Amino acid sequence: MFQSMGVHGPALSPLASLLLDVVLLGCAFWLLAKPTKRPIIDSLFLMSLVLSVSLLRVVMQPIPNVQPVTVAALLVGAQLGARRGAAFAVLVAMTSNFFIGDGWWTLFQAAGWASIAFAGSRLSLVTTSGLNLRRACVASLIAAFWFDLVVSFSILDGTISITEFITYLGHGLPFDFLHMAGNFTFVVWMGNWFSGLLEEEPTLDEIEFAAVNGHGIDG
Amino acid sequence: MALLLISLLLVPAIIAQDTNSWNDSHSLAWEYDFETGYISTTPLFADEQIIVRTSGNSEPAVTAFDTNGKKTWQHLNPSSTSNDMSPLFHVQAGQGECGAWPEMVLVGWTNGLIEALKPSDGEVFWSIQTEVIGWGVTGQFALDGEFVVVPTRQGIGQYCLADGQQQWWTQTGLGWRNGVAVDNTGYFVGDEAGQLWHINRTGAATSHALQLGKIRHPPLLTNAGIILHTQQDSRGTIAVVHSSDGRVLQQFSTGLSPAIPSLRGDYVVTGDSSAIRLLLCTNECEIIDEVPFHTNGEIGWMDNGTILAPSNTPNSAWGLFTFDAYENLTFESLEVGIQGYGTAAPLQYLVGGTTFTAFGNDQSLLRVYSDLDLSESLSNNEFDWGVQGLIFAMFLLIGSSTVSLLNGKFDWFLRTSSLLFLIILLLIIPDLSMQWSQAFDEKFPATSPSEEWNEQWPDTWLGTQIVIFEFDGEEHTAGGFVGHDTVFSLTLTACDELGFELSSESTEIGVYVNSIAGVESNGWEFTVDDSKGIVSADQSIVESTSIIRWYLA
Numbered sequence: 001m002f003q004s005m006g007v008h009g010p011a012l013s014p015l016a017s018l019l020l021d022v023v024l025l026g027c028a029f030w031l032l033a034k035p036t037k038r039p040i041i042d043s044l045f046l047m048s049l050v051l052s053v054s055l056l057r058v059v060m061q062p063i064p065n066v067q068p069v070t071v072a073a074l075l076v077g078a079q080l081g082a083r084r085g086a087a088f089a090v091l092v093a094m095t096s097n098f099f100i101g102d103g104w105w106t107l108f109q110a111a112g113w114a115s116i117a118f119a120g121s122r123l124s125l126v127t128t129s130g131l132n133l134r135r136a137c138v139a140s141l142i143a144a145f146w147f148d149l150v151v152s153f154s155i156l157d158g159t160i161s162i163t164e165f166i167t168y169l170g171h172g173l174p175f176d177f178l179h180m181a182g183n184f185t186f187v188v189w190m191g192n193w194f195s196g197l198l199e200e201e202p203t204l205d206e207i208e209f210a211a212v213n214g215h216g217i218d219g
Numbered sequence: 220m221a222l223l224l225i226s227l228l229l230v231p232a233i234i235a236q237d238t239n240s241w242n243d244s245h246s247l248a249w250e251y252d253f254e255t256g257y258i259s260t261t262p263l264f265a266d267e268q269i270i271v272r273t274s275g276n277s278e279p280a281v282t283a284f285d286t287n288g289k290k291t292w293q294h295l296n297p298s299s300t301s302n303d304m305s306p307l308f309h310v311q312a313g314q315g316e317c318g319a320w321p322e323m324v325l326v327g328w329t330n331g332l333i334e335a336l337k338p339s340d341g342e343v344f345w346s347i348q349t350e351v352i353g354w355g356v357t358g359q360f361a362l363d364g365e366f367v368v369v370p371t372r373q374g375i376g377q378y379c380l381a382d383g384q385q386q387w388w389t390q391t392g393l394g395w396r397n398g399v400a401v402d403n404t405g406y407f408v409g410d411e412a413g414q415l416w417h418i419n420r421t422g423a424a425t426s427h428a429l430q431l432g433k434i435r436h437p438p439l440l441t442n443a444g445i446i447l448h449t450q451q452d453s454r455g456t457i458a459v460v461h462s463s464d465g466r467v468l469q470q471f472s473t474g475l476s477p478a479i480p481s482l483r484g485d486y487v488v489t490g491d492s493s494a495i496r497l498l499l500c501t502n503e504c505e506i507i508d509e510v511p512f513h514t515n516g517e518i519g520w521m522d523n524g525t526i527l528a529p530s531n532t533p534n535s536a537w538g539l540f541t542f543d544a545y546e547n548l549t550f551e552s553l554e555v556g557i558q559g560y561g562t563a564a565p566l567q568y569l570v571g572g573t574t575f576t577a578f579g580n581d582q583s584l585l586r587v588y589s590d591l592d593l594s595e596s597l598s599n600n601e602f603d604w605g606v607q608g609l610i611f612a613m614f615l616l617i618g619s620s621t622v623s624l625l626n627g628k629f630d631w632f633l634r635t636s637s638l639l640f641l642i643i644l645l646l647i648i649p650d651l652s653m654q655w656s657q658a659f660d661e662k663f664p665a666t667s668p669s670e671e672w673n674e675q676w677p678d679t680w681l682g683t684q685i686v687i688f689e690f691d692g693e694e695h696t697a698g699g700f701v702g703h704d705t706v707f708s709l710t711l712t713a714c715d716e717l718g719f720e721l722s723s724e725s726t727e728i729g730v731y732v733n734s735i736a737g738v739e740s741n742g743w744e745f746t747v748d749d750s751k752g753i754v755s756a757d758q759s760i761v762e763s764t765s766i767i768r769w770y771l772a
Binding site: 063064066103133155159160164167168170171173174175177178181182184185188189 | 630633634637638640641644645648651652655656659663741750751753754
């Protein structure tokens, strides 16, 4: 399932690349446009998170298929919800690929990480007592395989038969295990810290709103 | 679990005692960089000189060095444009009915030329021209009294050592790397159609169609029968064949792309893309032991009974195999400072009581090592901070894991052990992925439509390997290649032939081709027999008649 050498998927023209970027950016902004307006600090936080994780991915590029973004997407989805998790995934894929190499595969990477963020938001990885480490570990292992599978679809450009595609997946299995091992290591080392970093503290307005509402009910 | 981790902690200490024993006891004596060309066959030691053949470039040559590494002479044959795979053949001075001859080095070229060179100065003593059908001579010669027996492209001939006069020549099948074996009944040679030929001393030939694949080495004559390691599309077979009637007595299935098997006494060593195997052949053959290794060329027996074989992989370490008293093969990887594909067995020679070992491969670099006193080797040891640091970190992680587990700190145990596991996985992933890909291909061989033969191509390319490069709206094609196992090796040769420069980089997951003929664009992709390449070029296996097509992504 790993994207092997010599297979890049269809090559994109400059116009197609531009359209792809516009579509991905549009998705990200649509996902971020919440019904209720969020404070500017939230947006700044998310942007800094996107930049940090993108930088981490670029720096770790020489290490084959160790993908910190997968675990980050999982935990962002778990803490900040599906919409912001998916937006985070799309923006990280775009930003990091700007340095690593942009192309048709960016779409599949964005889709893979966005789906993982969505799964993270639905798996109850975070409880009142913090990150459920066991559940996060299992989710990160499955996420590695899922992401590699989704990205592998990028080679289907009409010239590859099903048999060849299965052979391609088979060849990549050692790298899938490497992705799993990397994810597991990230979760056990940094899962709790990263999850805590993302934990939303209520603002003063929200505390006041909740308190007033509470009094109203009491009264 | 804790005990297991403690045991793991001790394992490296035990291994450390034995690792790099060859490297510890040998030092580099001298080296020579040919800059271009491949050293595809083992060098020769004759007349106190090390004689090396290089080919696959614009100046195929035989070059001699004195024992200090100084070049003494070079003999060129620019007409031999393909990879020369016929090993240099040493003949001592002698005389027979057709005359006397001096000490000679016989050289068979892919343009069909056979030359007898004097090792003292490289002067040509005699030369003869044999047939060329795409290729000329690629197999190993054999000596029979006052004659040399030469396997040509599609036959076998007997020539007088004194003047090169042809005694007879008999047609056999189309051959490649088709060395000759001699016994008291005549000669044996194999061909690409899988036929084993017997030719008596008057030139009368009979053949046996074994249906076991291509025979690309001199047959080995043992008490159990004739040993052949044949090459099929998706596997190899070690066959024991009756020398009189050609019956197949025994068969052993092996990996892809067999190496040239080698015989010493009753022991036969074979190699292929998956393993080195040791067989004992007395009344019948049995496989005694095998060790995973990737070798496709020559395998050398050293004087002390050890076996040295080049690894035909991009990271190219030589393998040293020792056969112990308990009939076990032990393997040691030798680092001789040359990276790249290799098919030439090392040469071992003795000068003034010191044993020297010469290594060369497709990187056109010859490196000669001498054995050392242990005290000298200890003083020469260099401390590799990177490696030692990594080993120290791994020790620390094993220790931390153990302590964490014993103290019940399960979260820290998970952290340290997962990091250790990740590091180990990263260290083994290049070899692991390569072995996995090969095993996967062997288990599930691809069945795909073949690229069509182009009628404009020369007939001599039929049945050979062909490479097509598509760029600038044109197709650039080179063909007539044989013996390449991977897309990358074949592509390099095709680029050499077409005068294209190929730029590539080695990554953890294989070789990545950056540019061909200066054309980079969005990267290069390839097909093998019209089937898209799905692993890196150095891991994609090619067949003997494959057509590779490179195109821009």
